Amino acid sequence: MATVTSYGAARVVTGSCHLLQLEDHTKILIDCGMFQGKEHERNREKFDFDPALIDYLFITHAHLDHIGRIPKLIKEGFHGTIYTTEATRDLAEIILLDSAKIMKEDYLTQYRKAQRRGKEGSVPEPLYTEEDVEETFNLPWHYCTYDESVEINDILHITLRNAGHILGAAFIEIDYIEAQTKQRIVFSGDIGNNSHIVLPDLSTCHSSNYLYIESTYGDREHKALKGSIEEFKEVIRSTINNWGNVLIPSFAVERTQEILCILKEMFDKGELPQCKIFLDSPMATRASEVYKKHSKMLIPKCQTFKKKEGSIFDFENFIFTLSVEESKQINEVERRAIIIAGSGMCTGGRILHHFKNRLWNRKNALIFVGYQANGTLGRTIVNGARSIHIYGEEIMINTSIHTINGFSAHADQSHLLSWIKKIDGLQKIYLIHGEEEKQVVFKDAIDRVLDNRAHIVKENELIHL
Structure with missing residues (x-):
């Protein structure tokens, strides 16, 4: 039976990182983002899984809370293939290099201050360096085009569709075979607000058995x-x-x-x-x-x-x-x-x-x-x-x-509900990427309006699909 464990963006907004393990033991990581705000110290913690055993990394989009720990993942052993859009790859290079630069500058500043106190040994090294970022882009990257089904192996296919969030952002439809039956799980990444300022509208997701959906603004409606x-x-x-x-x-x-x-x-x-x-x-x-x-x-x-x-x-x-x-x-x-x-x-x-x-x-x-x-x-x-x-x-x-x-580049409650309504075959909806009090409101709205049982995902919770 396939399982999903969320190692970030569970009852918090940042640090997106979800591990999908299929019946044949294929391990797929969906995003590997940085924790931000009051959660930022968690970035230094070791991963709760072995990066060397991850076969594939799927990236929904290039925001730091979805990609910010990828160089750390590689430093700790990941050597698989990365799947995303070409635009996401191009933005990721810019954002990760900038992240490494900022961490280096912060480290040098703190080191100089500590040196004056004779405590330079107390300053932790940067999470990763610009050289580590360069190693990230030496791995094999496979660029997906929106709406194109990509065969990864005999039992695993993925399709990336426009998420309407930032350039290159995608929600990912993952099709896999389990007990000779086709199953589909969708990871929304961050869903856009149909702003029409720069990007086209969010694409429709027509069907899925399981949905992992962001809930950043699941408790409210945006101003027009x-x-x-x-x-x-x-x-x-x-x-x-x-x-x-x-x-x-x-x-x-x-x-x-x-x-x-x-x-x-x-x-x-x-x-x-x-x-x-x-x-x-x-x-x-x-x-x-x-x-x-x-x-x-x-x-x-x-x-x-x-x-x-x-x-x-x-x-x-x-x-x-x-x-x-x-x-x-x-x-x-x-x-x-x-x-x-x-x-x-x-x-x-x-x-x-x-x-x-x-x-x-x-x-x-x-x-x-x-x-x-x-x-x-x-x-x-x-x-x-x-x-x-x-x-x-x-x-x-x-x-x-x-x-x-x-x-906001995130959909509000009505946009999220409208998008979910169009998905046929949903058995379960899992709420991620949101503050817990907002997720409670969103869960109630889903259960009331869509007659689906939504579940608020906990950190490190093993979910059997």
Whole structure:
């Protein structure tokens, strides 16, 4: 009998890692993500399985909480084949190299501090290095095209379908033979919100026996996207017209490209006041190039931009700042600037420098356009902190704070339920990738609306299919 054990994203949002073992003992890992927020110390723990015994790794998409521990997996013995889309592979390389770079910088900073105290031996080594990331991409990768059935062996086939979440994201249909009967299990990865800003809609899943589904926003409905875009535009216009600056902590992949697309449309329609727009994120800049490379996966509007102008996101007064020196020069722009920088949850990156220089100014605005996990600086600010500590200084928060949830790349409760309703043959629904209190609400909704028995997966729980 096939079994699934979840070693991450069980009653928490991050650290996605699910082990599917088939009747013939084939072992398949679905994602191997990093724990973030208050769970981040768990990344140093040894895996609860032997990576050397994993035959295949299937990747749903390239967000760090789904790929962030892959180099560690390889360091500890995995040498199998990796299956995903080519766009996911391209984004994963950017994100993992950036992750390794940040960990190295953090290590050196902590080491220097410990050295002054004579305790340099107390500083743990980085989880992995850039060399470890390079080893990741020396393994065999098999690129799957959406809706193409891929035969892995006589009893195992997979099909990746558009998840509508970020570029290259997929939910994975896994078909296998058990007791001479065909079975199907689907891992949703992260399901998109049908935003229509950059990506096409989520594809339909027509049938499955078992479903492992994310539940990040399973307890709520998002604000309508149209209203969220109008709210975003109004904050931009009012702040810039008041000679202030707008700070936008943004995830390098998808959210940044959506924001750039909205700003480009505002510029084209004459809705954007005179200002300078800075994308102060080398990783987001590189990710935008991947979007350009895979532009055929985007909605027609983005493809038209590329055909007409050779670029999807560029427009007048839009500036990429790659070097540290270029980033510092943004400080010289005292007013009428829009600054987009990572990290999206404010756990590091260049956004912290802009916080230090601008959060105290009442004319400025801070717009959160993405999920802020428990334990992150972003969640602290969203929860109403009046000051924060950055680089040894207390910074007062006087700028206006705006949380615009309609941009979420995750489906809300009604979208999730609507998607599940179309799946024929479901015997059981397993809830993963969500905070437990939200999963309880979502489970009740599933049981009530769909007459299916949903189960909230526990960490390390062995589930027999």
